[in-house]
Amino acid sequence: MISSISKTLNIQLKRDYEEICQLLIKKEYVFDELPRNREAINEEGEAFSLANPIQGILKYHGFSDLKQQISFFPSISLNNESLYTISYLRFDKELKNDIVFLNGTSADRITFQKVKGSLENIRNFSGINTKALLISRNFFPSKEEGKGLGTSASGSAALGLAATSILYDNIPEFINNRRLLSIFSRYLSGSGCRSSSGGFSLWLSHPTIDPLDSFAIQLNREEHQDFIDNISFLTIPIKSELKTAQAHNVSLKSPFFEAWLSKRKELIFKFIDALDSHDLSKIGDLAEYDTLCLHAITMTAPNNENIIAWDPDTLKVILEVRELRKSGFEVYFSIDTGPSLVLITNKSQAESIKKAIKPVIPQHEIIEGKLGGPSKLLNSNSPKVKLIKTDMEGFKE
Numbered sequence: 588m589i590s591s592i593s594k595t596l597n598i599q600l601k602r603d604y605e606e607i608c609q610l611l612i613k614k615e616y617v618f619d620e621l622p623r624n625r626e627a628i629n630e631e632g633e634a635f636s637l638a639n640p641i642q643g644i645l646k647y648h649g650f651s652d653l654k655q656q657i658s659f660f661p662s663i664s665l666n667n668e669s670l671y672t673i674s675y676l677r678f679d680k681e682l683k684n685d686i687v688f689l690n691g692t693s694a695d696r697i698t699f700q701k702v703k704g705s706l707e708n709i710r711n712f713s714g715i716n717t718k719a720l721l722i723s724r725n726f727f728p729s730k731e732e733g734k735g736l737g738t739s740a741s742g743s744a745a746l747g748l749a750a751t752s753i754l755y756d757n758i759p760e761f762i763n764n765r766r767l768l769s770i771f772s773r774y775l776s777g778s779g780c781r782s783s784s785g786g787f788s789l790w791l792s793h794p795t796i797d798p799l800d801s802f803a804i805q806l807n808r809e810e811h812q813d814f815i816d817n818i819s820f821l822t823i824p825i826k827s828e829l830k831t832a833q834a835h836n837v838s839l840k841s842p843f844f845e846a847w848l849s850k851r852k853e854l855i856f857k858f859i860d861a862l863d864s865h866d867l868s869k870i871g872d873l874a875e876y877d878t879l880c881l882h883a884i885t886m887t888a889p890n891n892e893n894i895i896a897w898d899p900d901t902l903k904v905i906l907e908v909r910e911l912r913k914s915g916f917e918v919y920f921s922i923d924t925g926p927s928l929v930l931i932t933n934k935s936q937a938e939s940i941k942k943a944i945k946p947v948i949p950q951h952e953i954i955e956g957k958l959g960g961p962s963k964l965l966n967s968n969s970p971k972v973k974l975i976k977t978d979m980e981g982f983k984e
Contacts, residue, residue: 591649591651591839592659592794592839592844592845592848593845596845596848596849597793597794597795599849600659600660600793600794600848600851601793601794601795601796603660603661603793603851603852604661604791604792604793604796606852607661607789607791607852607855607856608791610856610859611789611804614859616804616806618766618804619764619765619766619767620766621764621766621767621770621799622760622761622764622767625712625713625714626713626714627713627714627715627754627755628754628755628756628758629678629753629754629755629756630678630680630715630716630717630754631677631678631679631680631717631753632677632678632752632753632754632756633675633676633677633678633753634675634676634748634749634750634752634753634964635673635674635675635749635964635965635966635967635969635972636673636674636676636745636746636748636749636752636962636963636964636965637671637672637673637674637745637962637963637964637965637971638671638672638674638740638741638742638743638744638745638748638772638779638782638783638962638963639666639667639668639670639671639672639741639782639785639959639960639962640666640667640670640671640672640725640736640737640738640740640741640782641664641665641666641667641737641740641741641778641781641782641788642664642665642667642736642737642820642921642923642929643662643663643664643737643778643874643877643878643881643921643923644663644664644665644787644858644870644873644874644877644921645661645662645663645664645851645854645855645858645873645877646662646664646877646878646880646881646923647659647660647661647662647777647778647790648834648835648838648839648844648881648884648885648924649835649838649839649844650777650835651793651794651795652798654704654708655708655773655774655798655801656773656774656775656776656777657777657792657794657796657798657801658777658790658792658801659792659793659794659848660792660793660848660851661789661790661791661792661793661851661852661855662778662781662789662790662792662851663781663787663788663789663790663806663855663858664737664740664778664781664782664787664788664790665786665787665788665820665958665959666781666782666785666786666788666958666959666960666961667736667737667820667822667929667956667959668820668956668957668958668959668960669728669820669822669954669955669956670725670726670727670728670736670737670738670741670822670956671725671726671741671959672723672724672725672726672738672741672742672744672745673723673724673726673745673965673971673972673974673975674721674722674723674724674742674745674746674749674975675720675721675722675723675749675972675975675979676719676720676721676746676749676750676753677719677720677753678715678717678718678719678750678753678754679717679718679719679720680717680718682717682718682719682720683718684718685699685702685703685706685718685719685720685721686718686719686720686721687699687702687703687721687723688720688721688722688723688978688982689721689722689723689724689742690723690724690725691724691977691978691981697832701775701776702721702746702775704774704775705743705746705774705775706719706721706750708774709747709750709754709771709774712770712771713754713755715754719750721746722975722978722979722982723742723745723746723975724974724975724978725738725741725742726974727824728954729824729952729954730952731824731825731826731951731952732824732826733822733823733824733825733826733827733925733926733927734825734826734827734828734829734924734925734926734927735827735829735896735922735923735924735925735926735927736822736824736923736925736927736929737778737782737923739775739776739778739779739831740776740778740779740781740782741779741782741962742775742776742779743772743773743774743775743776743778743779743782743783744772744779744780744782744783744962745962746771746772746775746779747768747769747770747771747772747773747774747775747779747783747962748768748771748772748783748962748963748964749964750771751767751768751771752964757964765783765784765802765804765805765961766802768783768961768962769783769784769802769803769804770798770799770801770802771783772962773790773801773802773803777790778790780801780802780803781803782962783803783961783962784803784804784805784961785805785959785960785961785962786805786806786807786815786958786959786960786961787805787806787807787862787958788803788804788805788806789803789804789806789855790802790803791803791804805961806858806859806862807862807958811862811863811865813865814862814865814867815957815958816934816957817933817934817935818867818931818932818933818934818957818958819932819933819934819937819955819956819957820929820930820931820932820955820956820957820958821929821930821932821937821940821941821944821953821954821955821956822927822928822929822930822953822954822955822956823904823927823928823929823930823944823948823951823952823953823954824927824951824952824954825898825900825901825925825926825927825928825951826926827896827898827925827926827927829894829896829924829925831924831925833894834885834894834896834924837885837888837889837892837893837894838884838885838888840888840889840892841883841884841885841887841888842887843880843883843884843887844884847880847881847884854873854876854877857869857873858870858873861873867917867931867932867933868917868919870919870931871917871918871919871931871932872919874919874920874921874931875919875920875921878920878921878922881922881923881924882896882897882922885924896922896924896925896926897922897926898926900926900947900948900950900951901922901926901927901928903947903948904920904928904930904944904947904948905920905928907943907944907947908920908930908944911940911943911944916932916936916939916940916943917932917933917936918930918931918932918936918940919931919932930944937955941953941955
């Protein structure tokens with residue numbers, strides 16, 4: 588456990604968590620109970636899965652428990668349907684070690700250790716020792732694979748769902764338990780729990796939480812569907828060598844970190860109210876405000892450690908978005924850990940906004956998409972599975 592915030596704030600964050608849960612219960616959201624018997628039904632098997640990456644609305648940095656991937660405070664994101672990760676997972680008693688093959692190559696040492704740690708958490712939960720093979724690939728509908736587009740979350744969610752499918756034999760008690768899926772999907776990348784839940788998703792967390800109580804729930808429901816159907820997301824991928832782990836580590840050293848945490852409950856209440864009132868402007872405003880908070884945090888760590896994650900083209904888009912709003916367009920930016928942007932707007936204005944922004948960043952693509960759903964299993968004969976057949980054929984155990 589990392590003890591990096593004051594005792595007073597620790598107490599407040601736990602109280603905030605409880606009040607958020609009370610609001611959700613009042614609004615008749617349902618928290619699944621974990622199955623009582625957690626012992627795996629199968630120790631071997633294979634599964635294919637797909638998950639969409641997340642884009643932060645109310646973001647987070649820093650872990651109070653890195654091994655369990657527990658964040659200091661709650662966060663909200665959207666699932667970006669424009670991008671996706673496809674994974675193949677196999678638990679196999681013949682394997683002597685875990686094997687990880689990502690985007691056509693063996694995982695580097697740091698990534699391998701992260702995946703191995705995730706698998707260890709899943710094995711500990713389910714009571715097995717079987718080693719696993721993971722083959723996974725991220726798919727971008729663009730030539731540029733931008734940084735800060737949440738693909739670590741989609742990879743984590745795809746892994747969590749595939750593991751649940753194999754170990755618990757697709758029994759409804761387990762495979763339909765959104766809490767269990769969310770917890771398994773949190774182990775590789777914390778935001779994976781929100782990718783697993785899909786839609787607009789809230790990750791419940793505080794520094795001293797029991798790890799089995801830290802999970803995500805989808806906030807959008809049937810009554811929000813017409814509103815959601817009229818939202819468009821414009822993704823602008825921009826490359827960077829920045830590693831997200833760097834930002835998590837330095838954020839705690841910013842003098843503004845605790846102030847950011849202390850306001851989270853208030854902003855979550857505002858988001859839920861905006862969703863219920865179908866107010867895209869309020870949602871967009873929250874996304875922009877918290878984008879600036881996040882990057883202010885990473886920019887204000889000590890001089891030899893602080894991070895400026897934006898590219899010059901990132902700033903060009905930010906300024907153009909502000910000009911477009913002055914002209915009556917409903918458009919807002921969201922930027923996670925990197926220079927890439929996701930613009931939040933309505934469908935009727937999306938094409939005009941693309942035409943206005945493209946001349947500002949002619950070398951970058953603008954990808955239009957919508958809100959994505961939860962992670963899902965794929966049949967081995969699915970056209971999507973064929974996309975990673977080359978990886979599977981090229982992999983040598």
